[in-house]
Amino acid sequence: MALFSMHHFAYAGPNLHCESVDLAAVVQLYGTPTYVYSAATMAGHYNRLVSGLGGLDAHICYAIKANSNIAVLRHFANLGAGFDLVSGGELRRVLAAGVDVTRSVFAGVGKSEAEIRLALETRIHAFHVESEPELIRINHVAGKLGVKAPIAFRVNPDVDAGTHAKITTGKAANKFGIPLDKAGAAYAAAAKCPNIAIRGVQMHIGSQLTSIAPFVEAVKKLAPLAATLKQRHNIEYFSIGGGIGIVYKDALASGPRDWWTSQPEDTRPITPETYGAALAPLLKPLGLKILIEPGRFLVGNAGVLLSQVEYLKRGQGKNFLVLDAAMNDLVRPAMYDSFHQIVPLRRDTTRPAITADIVGPVCETGDCFARDRDIQQLSEGEHVAIMSAGAYGCTMASRYNSRCLPAEVLVHGAAFDLIKTRENFASQIAGENIPAFLK
Numbered sequence: 001m002a003l004f005s006m007h008h009f010a011y012a013g014p015n016l017h018c019e020s021v022d023l024a025a026v027v028q029l030y031g032t033p034t035y036v037y038s039a040a041t042m043a044g045h046y047n048r049l050v051s052g053l054g055g056l057d058a059h060i061c062y063a064i065k066a067n068s069n070i071a072v073l074r075h076f077a078n079l080g081a082g083f084d085l086v087s088g089g090e091l092r093r094v095l096a097a098g099v100d101v102t103r104s105v106f107a108g109v110g111k112s113e114a115e116i117r118l119a120l121e122t123r124i125h126a127f128h129v130e131s132e133p134e135l136i137r138i139n140h141v142a143g144k145l146g147v148k149a150p151i152a153f154r155v156n157p158d159v160d161a162g163t164h165a166k167i168t169t170g171k172a173a174n175k176f177g178i179p180l181d182k183a184g185a186a187y188a189a190a191a192k193c194p195n196i197a198i199r200g201v202q203m204h205i206g207s208q209l210t211s212i213a214p215f216v217e218a219v220k221k222l223a224p225l226a227a228t229l230k231q232r233h234n235i236e237y238f239s240i241g242g243g244i245g246i247v248y249k250d251a252l253a254s255g256p257r258d259w260w261t262s263q264p265e266d267t268r269p270i271t272p273e274t275y276g277a278a279l280a281p282l283l284k285p286l287g288l289k290i291l292i293e294p295g296r297f298l299v300g301n302a303g304v305l306l307s308q309v310e311y312l313k314r315g316q317g318k319n320f321l322v323l324d325a326a327m328n329d330l331v332r333p334a335m336y337d338s339f340h341q342i343v344p345l346r347r348d349t350t351r352p353a354i355t356a357d358i359v360g361p362v363c364e365t366g367d368c369f370a371r372d373r374d375i376q377q378l379s380e381g382e383h384v385a386i387m388s389a390g391a392y393g394c395t396m397a398s399r400y401n402s403r404c405l406p407a408e409v410l411v412h413g414a415a416f417d418l419i420k421t422r423e424n425f426a427s428q429i430a431g432e433n434i435p436a437f438l439k
C-alpha cells in the first residue's frame with residue numbers, strides 16, 4: 001500500500017504549512033480566527049475509503065453537516081461523491097455548489113412539508129424516513145406533486161456505538177429511526193402508499209466511533225432484514241451510515257507517516273481498510289448497492305482553526321493562554337469535551353515550554369480549548385493552529401457574545417483562496433430591527 005499521510009499539515013522550517021502554503025501567509029492576508037482546509041487531505045481520505053471498500057458496489061454520500069461550505073461540496077462532487085443531507089438548507093447548498101441532488105439522500109427526524117416538496121422537485125435519490133407519520137407526510141406531498149417519492153427507512157439496530165452520549169444515535173432510547181422489530185410492518189405500510197417507491201434500508205449508529213465492533217454488530221443485526229426486503233420489496237441499496245472516527249491526539253506528529261497503521265494494534269483507530277475488510281464479507285452476499293455516509297472522516301483531519309494569542313495571563317499557580325478564537329468558533333471542546341491538539345504556527349525549539357489552559361475570550365468557563373496543556377511559550381500577537389477542526393467546526397459556529405463568524409480558506413497545493421469571507425458587524429445585525437413601539 002502506498003504511504004498515506006493522514007493529512008497535509010506539517011512544519012517546513014519553523015513554519016507550519018498546509019500542503020505548500022505557509023499558514024503565516026494566510027494569517028497575514030485574512031486574519032484570525034480562520035479555518036483552513038486542505039483539499040488534498042479531503043481527496044486522500046475520500047480515495048482511501050473508496051479503495052478500502054473496493055470489493056463492494058459502494059457509493060459515498062458525504063454527510064454535509066460536518067462541513068457544508070459550498071467549495072467543499074463542489075470538491076467532493078468533483079471526486080465523485082453524492083451527499084447525505086439533513087435539511088432544506090443543506091439541499092440548497094448542494095444546488096448552490098452547482099451540483100444536482102439526484103445522488104443525494106435526505107435524512108433527519110423532522111422534515112417539513114416545504115423541505116419534502118423541494119427535495120421531490122429537485123429529484124432527490126431517496127428520503128431516509130425516520131417514522132410512520134413522516135412516511136404519511138411524504139406520501140401526501142408526493143401525491144400533490146403527482147410523483148412517486150423514493151424512500152428507505154432508517155432502522156435503529158439498538159447498538160451502543162461506545163461514543164460520546166451526545167453523538168450516539170443507534171440505541172433504542174435515541175430519537176432516531178424505527179425499531180428493528182417494527183421494520184417489517186413499516187415497509188408493508190409503505191408498500192400500500194400509492195405515492196411511495198421503496199428503494200432501500202438505512203442505519204446510522206453514531207459519530208466518532210473508534211472501534212469496528214459496533215458497526216459489525218449493527219450490520220449483522222440488519223443484514224437479515226435487508227435480505228428479506230430485497231425479496232419482498234425489491235430494494236436496491238443498504239445504507240450503513242457514517243460515524244467512522246478520526247485521530248485527534250497527536251494529529252500533527254503523524255503528518256508524514258501513515259498514522260493509522262503505525263499505531264499499536266490495540267489503540268489503532270478504524271482505518272478504511274479495516275472498515276472495508278470487516279464489513280465487506282457481511283455486505284457482499286446481500287447483492288445490494290452499499291451507501292456510506294461519512295462526514296467527520298472525510299473532513300475532520302483536513303481542517304485547522306488558526307487563532308492569534310491575545311494574552312499570556314499568569315494566574316495563581318496557573319497560566320492562561322487567551323486566544324482570539326472561542327467556543328463560538330469551535331464548540332467541540334465545550335460541547336463534547338473533545339481533545340484538539342494545539343500547536344504554534346511558528347515553532348521555536350529554543351523557547352521554554354509552559355503549561356497553560358488555552359482559552360477563548362467568551363464569558364463562560366466552558367470556553368476552554370485545552371486544560372493544563374504543554375505548549376511552547378507564546379506571546380501576544382503570535383499564532384496557533386487548533387488541529388483536526390475540519391469537521392463540526394465551522395458548521396457549528398455561532399455568534400455568541402456578538403462575535404462575527406470566522407473566515408474559511410481552502411488550500412490546493414501552492415494555491416489558496418478565501419471560501420468564506422469573515423462576517424462583518426453590518427451583516428451580523430442585518431436582520432435585526434427596533435420596532436416602532438420602542439421608538
Ligand SMILES: *Cc1c(COP(=O)(O)O)cnc(C)c1O
Pocket residue numbers: 063065066084086107108204206207208241242243244293294295296297
Ligand atoms: C451526521 C450523520 C452522518 C455523518 O456522521 P459522521 O460521524 O460525521 O460520519 C451520517 N449519516 C447521518 C444520517 C447523519 O445524521
